[in-house]
Amino acid sequence: MNFLAVIGRVTISFLQAAGKIGIFAVNGVRHIFTPPFYPRELWRQMLNIGYYSLPVVGLTTLFTGAALAVNIYEGSSRFNAESTLPTIVVIGIVRELGPTLCGLIVAGRVSASMAAELGTMRVTEQIDALVTLSTDPFKYLIAPRILATVIMMPFMLVIVADTIGVLGGYLLATTKLGYNSGSYIKSTIDFLEAIDVMASMTKAAVFGFFISLMGCYHGFNTRGGAQGVGISTTNAVVSACIMILLSNYVVTEMFFSS
Amino acid sequence: MNEIIPKIELKGLHKRFGSKVVLESVDLTVMPGESMVIIGGSGSGKSVTLKCILGLLYPNGGSIKIDGTEMVGIGADERKKILTKFGMLFQGAALFDSLPVWENVAFGLLAQRLCNRKEAKEIAIEKLRRVGLSPDVGSLSPAELSGGMQKRVGLARAIAANPEIIFFDEPTTGLDPIMSDVINELIVECVKDVGATALTITHDMSSVRKIADHVSMIYHGNIIWTGPKDEIDHSGSDYIDQFINGKAEGPIKMEILRG
Structure with a gap:
């Protein structure tokens, strides 16, 4: 009986949390489309999320692209299929590793920073202060952050991650594995589809x-205080990473399931 | 004859968190232009009362009227309109770290689209001057200011839009006695300048004697005494006497576990 009660409690609290997050998401998205808008705040977030994440995203995908090329070369040489290396690198990076790695890195950097900043604002009454200054915290704090991340992830970070990841594979293949530069680029372009x-x-x-x-x-x-901010930050990163991996599968199925 | 409508009127205000009742039945009336100070020990419900009035917490019962308009149960747009009448100085100043000092002061003006950025900056600098801070403080970040300066910036922000009602939440907490007196004097001057109604919560008796026209004491979620400041020393209430004299012995029992 106790075991069943535990399962019931866990299920109810999970559904409650899912419901709260769902309502929060709907509110956040709704405020993106209703005035007043805060373009300065949006710009500040776009800069922080997009521009300042570029170095870490670029470095990570550069080395991942190179490592992927080594692995594919080693594997494909076992059945004399080394010529497939550029194709597999570009498809692997663009379809899977570029967005997923970029997502996980940005989750660690941006999700944590948002949770810590908003958490500190909550415990120091800055969010209450916004309300007393006739400003809706959802419009001023939440909507610009959601919009900025949804814009910067595809239109800046993942484009850069994909490009640098493919470049990492290209550099390794042409300098260490003896691939011809022109034919590598041609294979990459030929096999990459819209x-x-x-x-x-x-x-x-x-x-x-x-x-x-x-x-x-x-x-x-x-x-709570500092401890509450720490807990929020951890929860934000962990839940964002889980949602990235889960939604990655769903989107992949949507696009490529036969 | 026209009856004067109270600026703030609370009737039977009730608030609980789960099974814990914080406000049992608070009745309070603040008339226009009056400076009301609510005193009471830690955890007696002072801050919760303020937060209920501002709509930051939803009461479980009772009535809150501002200028005769009922606040409990009104829509978000209507509440936002009424909130433009308010200014508030928070206990920890609650300045926005991401903005320079002048933008903190001008935040309400810009949020309500009362003026453009250039005019808002001029007003912010003027308000900073009013609270004794030089214009160059305007370009600093809040993190670069001392506690006393942060309180002054918070005060400048509270009066920036010339509000009709100003709330002060423990305005002198964490300040040395001299800075406390400076803040108290500024509060009195600024409230007089803008002709506002003031509601202050504090347990600092020097603030009470400096700021208040009327004083109310809250205890166990009820207002147990209200009267003019001059009567506080002859209130006839043992609770008030114990509180203003800061004695451990008396009818107010602190929840302290003794080993």
């Missing part, structure tokens, strides 16, 4: 939504 790029950008937008949603939700609902 749907691969579309899937990559769609994933990035979905990941961006979950990264900002989890960061904002946990930060906005912080309780």
